[in-house]
Amino acid sequence: MTAPKVTVYITAYNYGKYIEEAVQSVLNQTYDDWELIIIDDGSQDNTKEILKKYHGNDRIEIIFQDNRGLTYTNNVALKKSQGEYIIRLDADDYLDENALLVMANVLDNDDDLSLVYPDYYEVDEEGEILNIFRRKKIGTEVKLLDLPAHGACTMIRKSSLIEIGGYNEKLTRQDGYDFWLRFIDKYKPSNVNLPLFYYRKHGASLTCNMTKLLQTRQQLKRDFVKRHRKGKIPKVLAIIPAVKKSAVYPEIALKELAGQPLISYTIKEALKSELLDRIVVTTDDKNIIDYASSFEGITTIKRSGKISIPHTSIITTVEYVLEKLKNENYHPDAIMLLYIKAPMRRAEHIDKAIDTLIIHDTDSVVSVTEEKSFFYYHDEYGMKPLFEERLLKKEREALFRENGAIFLYKQESIKDGKFICKSTGHIVIAEEESLQINSEFEFWMLENIIKEYPKQS
Numbered sequence: 001m002t003a004p005k006v007t008v009y010i011t012a013y014n015y016g017k018y019i020e021e022a023v024q025s026v027l028n029q030t031y032d033d034w035e036l037i038i039i040d041d042g043s044q045d046n047t048k049e050i051l052k053k054y055h056g057n058d059r060i061e062i063i064f065q066d067n068r069g070l071t072y073t074n075n076v077a078l079k080k081s082q083g084e085y086i087i088r089l090d091a092d093d094y095l096d097e098n099a100l101l102v103m104a105n106v107l108d109n110d111d112d113l114s115l116v117y118p119d120y121y122e123v124d125e126e127g128e129i130l131n132i133f134r135r136k137k138i139g140t141e142v143k144l145l146d147l148p149a150h151g152a153c154t155m156i157r158k159s160s161l162i163e164i165g166g167y168n169e170k171l172t173r174q175d176g177y178d179f180w181l182r183f184i185d186k187y188k189p190s191n192v193n194l195p196l197f198y199y200r201k202h203g204a205s206l207t208c209n210m211t212k213l214l215q216t217r218q219q220l221k222r223d224f225v226k227r228h229r230k231g232k233i234p235k236v237l238a239i240i241p242a243v244k245k246s247a248v249y250p251e252i253a254l255k256e257l258a259g260q261p262l263i264s265y266t267i268k269e270a271l272k273s274e275l276l277d278r279i280v281v282t283t284d285d286k287n288i289i290d291y292a293s294s295f296e297g298i299t300t301i302k303r304s305g306k307i308s309i310p311h312t313s314i315i316t317t318v319e320y321v322l323e324k325l326k327n328e329n330y331h332p333d334a335i336m337l338l339y340i341k342a343p344m345r346r347a348e349h350i351d352k353a354i355d356t357l358i359i360h361d362t363d364s365v366v367s368v369t370e371e372k373s374f375f376y377y378h379d380e381y382g383m384k385p386l387f388e389e390r391l392l393k394k395e396r397e398a399l400f401r402e403n404g405a406i407f408l409y410k411q412e413s414i415k416d417g418k419f420i421c422k423s424t425g426h427i428v429i430a431e432e433e434s435l436q437i438n439s440e441f442e443f444w445m446l447e448n449i450i451k452e453y454p455k456q457s
Contacts, residue, residue, distance in 0.1 A: 004059075005033040006100055006155070007083030011073045012038065015091035016046040018200065021127075023054065025094035031101035036060045037077050042067030047091075074167040078158070087155040092200045095153065099196040103155040106190060114160035114187035117149035118196035125202045133199075138190050144423055145184045146360050151176030153197040160187050177217050181224045181359065211430045218348050218427075221355040229358050234333035235277040236354055236408070237325070238270050240292075241317050242340055244285035248439060253288050253340055257443065258450040261291065265343035271297055272347035275354040277332065282321050315417055322414075334410050341437045342405040343446060349429055353406045356425045363421035365408040367429050368400035375399065400426065403434035 008026050012019050019038075026036050036059060040047050054060045063076065074088065085107055089095060099118065106116045122131040135149075136142040164182045171178055183189065225233075242263055246252040253263040263281070270279045281292035282301040289300045301324050303317065318335055325332075334357065336350065345367075353365045375386040406427065413421050437443050 003082040003084075004035040005084055006031070006104055007035050007037060007077070007081035007086045007158070008089055008100070009037040009039065009077035009081065009086070010089050010091050011041060011070060011077075012043060012047050012051075012091035013041045013067065014043045014045045014047065016043065016050050018092040018094075019047055020050055021094050022089055022091050023060075025097070026089065028097050029095065029100045030098050031104060033104075034059070034100055035082060037063065037080055039063045039065065039073050039076055041065060041069070041073050069169075071167040071169045071171055075169060078161060078166050081158060084158060085155050086158045086161065088152050089197075090152045092202070093152060094198050096194075096196045096198070099153065100155075102192055102194060102196060106192060107155060107157065110190070112188050113190050114157040115149070115154060115183060115189040117154040117189070117191050118194055119192075120150060120153065121195050121198045122201050123198045125200065127198070127200075129198075130201060132195050134193065134195075135191055137193055144360060144362065144425065145180075145189065146356070146425055148177050148180035149189065149191070150199070151179075152199070156183075157187075171220075178220045178224075181220065182228075185228060211432070214428055214430055215348070218352045221352055221359060225355045225358050232358060233275060234354070234358065234410075235331075236275060236334045236336055237321075237330075237332035238273075238276045238279045238336045238338055238350070239318060239321055240266055240270065240279065240281045240338045240340065241314065242281060242283040242285070242288050244283070244288070248437060248443060251285070251287070252437075252443075253283070253285070254291060255443075257343060258447050262343060262437070263288065263292070263340045266338050266340045266345065267292065267295055267298060269345060269347045270338055270350065271295065273350045274347075275351045276336070278330070280321055280325075282317060313417075315414070315419065318414065319417070322411075332411055334408060335414075336409075337407040339404055339436075342403070342434065343437070343450070344433045344435050345405040345429070346433065349406060349427065349433070352427045353408045356427055357408055357410070360423075360425045362423040362425035363410050363413045364419065364423075365406070365425040365427060367403055367406035367434065368426050369403045369429060369431055369434050371399040371401045400428075403429055404436045405429055405434050 010019070010022055023038065038051060038060065040051060040063070042065060048064065051062050054062060061080065078086065085104060103116045103118065107113055119132065119134050121129050122133060123129050164186060168178050242253040244251060249255050254261045267281065270276060278299065279297060280299045280301055281288065282303050283289060284303055289302055292298050292300050301321055303320055314337065336353065349367060353367065356365045376383040377386055409419050409421065413419050435446055437446060
């Protein structure tokens with residue numbers, strides 16, 4: 001018997017309510033060269049009873065196992081599969097009838113590609129469409145691959161998946177992000193701008209809060225760099241600029257915030273970083289110099305008042321510091337700006353930004369917060385929506401707000417008194433960790449938050 005071209009596998013854990021629709025969506029495919037592997041991962045509901053009806057179908061293999069989790073189950077499917085291409089379908093999702101035809105055709109027609117993924121619909125428990133998620137087209141709309149494909153309904157060359165070691169069974173969440181980092185390091189992905197599967201959003205979906213998600217991704221990046229970028233850590237200089245006069249408070253750097261000077265939050269977290277090579281506090285204020293000098297591992301550089309006045313470009317300060325350090329024969333590969341007005345920033349964010357620079361080889365990295373609000377702009381007739389279709393969730397229309405916590409630049413991006421960056425990577429920082437002080441009210445608010453928040457030491 002000739003091996004099928006495509007292996008579809010369905011992972012099921014207590015999804016008896018939905019699994020029949022998932023299986024039927026495979027049976028209904030217009031593309032015919034497939035096999036289906038269904039793995040019941042220890043379900044306690046009626047999943048096993050429902051699957052009995054598919055016994056005897058020679059194109060379907062059903063496996064029952066004790067509950068082992070998704071990444072283990074993915075590797076079971078990988079070992080059992082016979083197809084040249086493999087695609088996972090979660091038991092609560094279902095495919096468009098042309099999904100396999102379209103994606104297999106993309107891989108068939110380009111030997112350089114090893115993965116393809118589509119746009120998708122988000123549906124509710126009853127299958128009613130809530131949103132359509134549109135992704136940017138790789139190669140034309142996007143070249144920086146720092147946003148991973150959806151973990152499910154992504155078609156992959158089996159040989160490439162085996163080459164990168166399959167799935168990491170140590171992970172309990174964000175396994176798709178780990179896979180993506182390892183995959184794009186060796187192989188080329190693509191996508192099609194057609195919604196070809198239906199992702200069901202319901203109360204039992206695997207979810208985690210944003211902070212935990214970002215912390216997991218942060219650790220995955222750190223682990224990836226340690227394993228795959230040995231010896232490629234850039235020499236990163238952190239510059240902490242501080243001024244005597246501030247629009248918020250006079251001498252704000254040394255003003256106590258929840259029991260310690262504001263600047264201390266930034267200094268302490270910078271010192272905890274695994275990846276910073278050197279840390280400089282630069283200021284026009286002798287008192288700040290004296291305070292910063294009390295920390296071991298901090299270099300202080302006094303700068304003149306004329307380059308510390310409000311609205312002076314930060315590049316002037318950066319060039320001043322670099323010139324001073326050049327006299328010591330110190331030449332960093334990259335410069336990170338850490339402003340004291342973001343006291344909730346942590347050392348892990350600093351290292352994540354550096355890891356992002358290493359992984360994606362961008363000119364710069366900026367910390368952002370995804371903006372969930374709906375935006376308008378003013379035209380001749382008043383307020384007009386920034387995007388015409390309010391309900392559609394499109395990657396090309398996603399908005400990210402600079403939160404002021406981290407700015408990282410390769411040294412070579414400093415040209416003619418400017419930061420000139422062709423490519424800019426990003427790290428997302430949770431809303432509560434990216435709060436910054438631009439007013440007396442925000443100082444008061446952060447002081448109260450920090451008293452309730454786990455203390456930074």
